[in-house]
Amino acid sequence: MNMHDFLSPPVETARRTGPHDRIVMSSRVRLARNLRGVAFPGWAKKSERVKALEIIRPAVESLPQLIGAFSETMDNLGPLDKQILVERHLISREHAAKSSGSGLVLNKEESLCVMINEEDHLRMQALRPGLQLRQAWMAIDQVDSELERKLDYAFSPELGYLTACPTNLGTGIRVSAMLHLPGMVLAEQITQIISSVNKLGLAVRGLYGEGTEALGNVFQVSNQMTLGEVEPDIVERLNKVLMQIIEHEENARAVLLEKKPKIVYNHIGRAYGILANAHSITSKETMNLLSLMRLGVDLGEFPGGERALIDELFVITQPAHLQKQFTEKLVAEERDLLRADMLRDRLRHVSRPNPKAPGPGDATLDKRN
Amino acid sequence: MLCMLCKKNEAKFHYTQVVKDEMQKVDLCESCAKQKGVNHPGFFGADLLLGLGASQEMAQTASGVEIRCPGCGFTQADFKKAGRLGCAQCYATFSEGLEGLLKTMHKGIKHVGKVPAALRQGRDLNERLKHLQKKLDKAVTSEDFEQAASLRDEIKVTKDQLDNVAAR
Numbered sequence: 079m080n081m082h083d084f085l086s087p088p089v090e091t092a093r094r095t096g097p098h099d100r101i102v103m104s105s106r107v108r109l110a111r112n113l114r115g116v117a118f119p120g121w122a123k124k125s126e127r128v129k130a131l132e133i134i135r136p137a138v139e140s141l142p143q144l145i146g147a148f149s150e151t152m153d154n155l156g157p158l159d160k161q162i163l164v165e166r167h168l169i170s171r172e173h174a175a176k177s178s179g180s181g182l183v184l185n186k187e188e189s190l191c192v193m194i195n196e197e198d199h200l201r202m203q204a205l206r207p208g209l210q211l212r213q214a215w216m217a218i219d220q221v222d223s224e225l226e227r228k229l230d231y232a233f234s235p236e237l238g239y240l241t242a243c244p245t246n247l248g249t250g251i252r253v254s255a256m257l258h259l260p261g262m263v264l265a266e267q268i269t270q271i272i273s274s275v276n277k278l279g280l281a282v283r284g285l286y287g288e289g290t291e292a293l294g295n296v297f298q299v300s301n302q303m304t305l306g307e308v309e310p311d312i313v314e315r316l317n318k319v320l321m322q323i324i325e326h327e328e329n330a331r332a333v334l335l336e337k338k339p340k341i342v343y344n345h346i347g348r349a350y351g352i353l354a355n356a357h358s359i360t361s362k363e364t365m366n367l368l369s370l371m372r373l374g375v376d377l378g379e380f381p382g383g384e385r386a387l388i389d390e391l392f393v394i395t396q397p398a399h400l401q402k403q404f405t406e407k408l409v410a411e412e413r414d415l416l417r418a419d420m421l422r423d424r425l426r427h428v429s430r431p432n433p434k435a436p437g438p439g440d441a442t443l444d445k446r447n
Numbered sequence: 448m449l450c451m452l453c454k455k456n457e458a459k460f461h462y463t464q465v466v467k468d469e470m471q472k473v474d475l476c477e478s479c480a481k482q483k484g485v486n487h488p489g490f491f492g493a494d495l496l497l498g499l500g501a502s503q504e505m506a507q508t509a510s511g512v513e514i515r516c517p518g519c520g521f522t523q524a525d526f527k528k529a530g531r532l533g534c535a536q537c538y539a540t541f542s543e544g545l546e547g548l549l550k551t552m553h554k555g556i557k558h559v560g561k562v563p564a565a566l567r568q569g570r571d572l573n574e575r576l577k578h579l580q581k582k583l584d585k586a587v588t589s590e591d592f593e594q595a596a597s598l599r600d601e602i603k604v605t606k607d608q609l610d611n612v613a614a615r
Contacts, residue, residue: 098477112535117519121533197531226563233566234537238558240535243544245552247538249560279554355515 083160084148085166086188092390096208100345100376101324103256103296103389107214107313108203109222110241110250112232116304118242119195127179128194134199137181138192138230143221147185153178159431161398167205167256168382169193172317190221197242198250200225209320211253238305248305253316254287257323259356260295260373261330269344271326272297279303285365294392295364298322335377343433346374354425358414365396379431391424450476516540565612572609579605 096102112118116130131151139149152160152173160174162179170182173196181194193201202225204218232240238248246252262268272282281302297322301312334342349370352359372388374380393399395417401408408416450458455525467583517540521533532538538545549556562570579602586595 115518116537117534118532120529120531121519121521121525160586167576222561223564226565231563233563234535234558235562235566235570236536236557238560238562240538242531243530244548247549251560303552303554305549305558307555308560423601 081148081150081155081162082402084184084186085162086186088166088390088393089386091166091188092386092393094207096206096210099208101258102209102329103207105206105208105210105214105255106167106203106253107211107250108201109216110198110246110252111197111200111202111222111225111229111239111240112241114230114232116199118197118243119199120197124179127350130199131179131181131194134194134229135181135183137225138194138200138202140228141221141224143185143190143194143217143224144185147183147190149183150181152176152180152182155182158398158401162402165393165396167396170196170201172196173201176358177437190217191301192221198246200229209317209324211255211313211317213322215251215253215309219309235387239326245302246304249307249309249312251304251309251312252300253313254298254398254400255316255320257297257299257320257327258295258328258369258372259297259323260369261327261334263295265330265334265343267326267330268297271323275299275319275323278315280319293362294369296365296369331373331377339433342373342377342408343379345370346377346379346431350374350380350431351424352397353421354388354428354430356418356421357422358411359418359421360410360414361396361400361417364417365392368392368395374431378434380428381432383428387424387428391421395421405406448474450474450479452476452479489579514540567610569612572605576602576605576609 080176094229096105113130113133116122117126119127119130122130134148135151138144138145155163160169163169163182164174166169167186168188169182170189171184173180173193176195178197183192183194184190191203191205191206193203202218202221204221205213206214206217234240239250241250259268259271262271275282279302281298281300283298283300285294285296285298299316301316303312349367349419353367353371366390368391371380371383372385375383375385375388394403397410397413400413400417400420404416448458450456451474453476457472457477460477483510487584513522513524516533516537518536519534520536521540523541524545526532526537526541546556579598583595583602586592586598
């Protein structure tokens, strides 16, 4: 089956809601597993990788959770398809670089995704909208328990699940959440929060994970330690930290609105102005401005404007998604023009931001508008 | 180079961080790095790997042989280059050098999380078997043959279960 017939359109995926989705865009739990007696993918010969794929893929496909799933080998996916999967956070950039001997199995809801022969033989992940780490852990735990009956995992009673990189050893678990933190960025509290989160043994990364920048004020927070702690404790620890980050972000927003409303309104108003009127815009600028518009929606500045629209634009303005809508190959400059056309069109019915209840000092400024 | 904080010990951790477009270089000794909490896997970089590689290289010249994983042919040099291991058996092969590394990056060095059900069952059954065997020995010594017979049956059932688990 064609990948694009299988994937839900972003207009649908952007409508999925979950607890705290104002700030927590999504939750993810992934487990790393390997087969006993087969070299890890990075060291295995191609023939070994192909053999491992042939063992793992049918086992994964036969899971009840993955009935009717999209299953494909990476050499059968074009660079554009792979990039689309990356932009949707379904596969890692590392996996997108893989070819024959690697594979992907994805369920219809895009809530379960298994990468075969990424850095480990198996990287299985459960995804949920909003803050739902526990639910994601339970879902992937169940998948793993069913898979272990079909596959012979490399496991040591002392060191747990054996992984290619020692940083994943033991539980092989990576619990993470994608957070939208424009308030803390505007209030210049973000570096402070990142360093305190780091001190708790948690990692903060950019939009696309390891080694990427925090475009659109989106940050990924995840556990680092995987050995010497049970999975539910790791999940709970991250959950607790995330609840605190949510509180900090809400506070930062409230304080900004109270102390520096003009700065906030200025950012949001300019973001809207550019997005709704530009004729050429890069994906990076788009993401950063959409982030401010998203903040505006959260603050009730766009009556009738919805977060789902912004989240959809977040996805469809990215390079591969944009390219997919056109048959001819576009260069970056051409994409910038088409991206701007699309944004102007989609924001046509969103009226300009309307700051609620302006303070007394704002009245004279308002008259000038 | 001395540690920037205590200015006493040799700096062993060196990293560069970018804060608001400004590059900062930090050099710390082991204990200061630990104190500052910067020896976690986020800082799991080339230095740490080189450190490990260096110690292993010494071990290797002492014994005169390069350690090579019997499972996959992976060597220390490969680990130094890739930062990844070759296969599951590498953990046993390079256990000595890895222990220190694991200590710096994880909460503990013993797995306490999920265990595959088959292994868990096997472990439980093995323990049960040992326990029954002890009871049987006692019964035989005290010439309680009735109990010994029933224990023998129980042991047989447990052994069958264990075989079943192993066969899966």
